[in-house]
Amino acid sequence: DTGVSQDPRHKITKRGQNVTFRCDPISEHNRLYWYRQTLGQGPEFLTYFQNEAQLEKSRLLSDRFSAERPKGSFSTLEIQRTEQGDSAMYLCASGPGLAGLGQFFGPGTRLTVL
Amino acid sequence: AQSVTQLGSHVSVSEGALVLLRCNYSSSVPPYLFWYVQYPNQGLQLLLKYTSAATLVKGINGFEAEFKKSETSFHLTKPSAHMSDAAEYFCAVSDSGGYQKVTFGTGTKLQVIP
Numbered sequence: 001d002t003g004v005s006q007d008p009r010h011k012i013t014k015r016g017q018n019v020t021f022r023c024d025p026i027s028e029h030n031r032l033y034w035y036r037q038t039l040g041q042g043p044e045f046l047t048y049f050q051n052e053a054q055l056e057k058s059r060l061l062s063d064r065f066s067a068e069r070p071k072g073s074f075s076t077l078e079i080q081r082t083e084q085g086d087s088a089m090y091l092c093a094s095g096p097g098l099a100g101l102g103q104f105f106g107p108g109t110r111l112t113v114l
Numbered sequence: 115a116q117s118v119t120q121l122g123s124h125v126s127v128s129e130g131a132l133v134l135l136r137c138n139y140s141s142s143v144p145p146y147l148f149w150y151v152q153y154p155n156q157g158l159q160l161l162l163k164y165t166s167a168a169t170l171v172k173g174i175n176g177f178e179a180e181f182k183k184s185e186t187s188f189h190l191t192k193p194s195a196h197m198s199d200a201a202e203y204f205c206a207v208s209d210s211g212g213y214q215k216v217t218f219g220t221g222t223k224l225q226v227i228p
Contacts, residue, residue: 006157031214033216040123042206042220043216044218045215045217056215091157091158093158093216095214102163103216105150105158106157107157108155110155
């Protein structure tokens with residue numbers, strides 16, 4: 001399977017703990033995006049990488065959030081000092097960088113903060 | 115800023131009936147438009163996309179959408195609903211350049227009644 005994969009699929013943590021999610025994009029895609037989706041809402045953009053460079057960050061991405069894509073392949077999203085409001089589905093998508101081809105989404109990581 | 119509005123958070127149709135999911139967009143530049151489908155606890159799957167070529171776009175699973183600039187609409191249709199079409203559908207817009215960040219609507223849940 002050469003689609004976008006995310007790990008873990010589910011994460012339950014206690015408030016105040018740190019969590020890290022991983023995304024493996026489609027190998028030939030140089031663009032990688034992170035989104036957050038809360039219940040009843042569409043995905044909201046968090047951040048974007050082109051190769052290893054993080055080129056845009058949403059204001060939703062507070063200083064507790066950090067994302068990396070060290071070698072331009074997989075990416076990690078870390079949330080420090082989690083809060084109950086961080087509970088959501090975190091979606092990763094990748095794209096080939098050619099305009100209009102769309103983005104291809106992974107299955108998401110569902111985070112529950114107790 | 116770009117945005118999409120999906121009219122109707124829930125739509126119910128009978129099996130075999132026409133599916134019509136409405137989407138209106140707002141964009142200051144020629145947009146790219148997308149429809150995605152999301153099954154429970156899964157990521158988003160691209161159904162179809164409009165990228166300024168033909169205004170009637172055909173996608174997977176028998177869905178199609180028509181871009182109408184005068185109405186700023188991109189409604190999704192399917193002539194005959196199947197039970198397997200029950201899911202949440204998201205309309206989305208991105209610009210044709212830059213980071214191609216995608217802005218999603220709030221989604222429409224489609225229920226198919228046997």
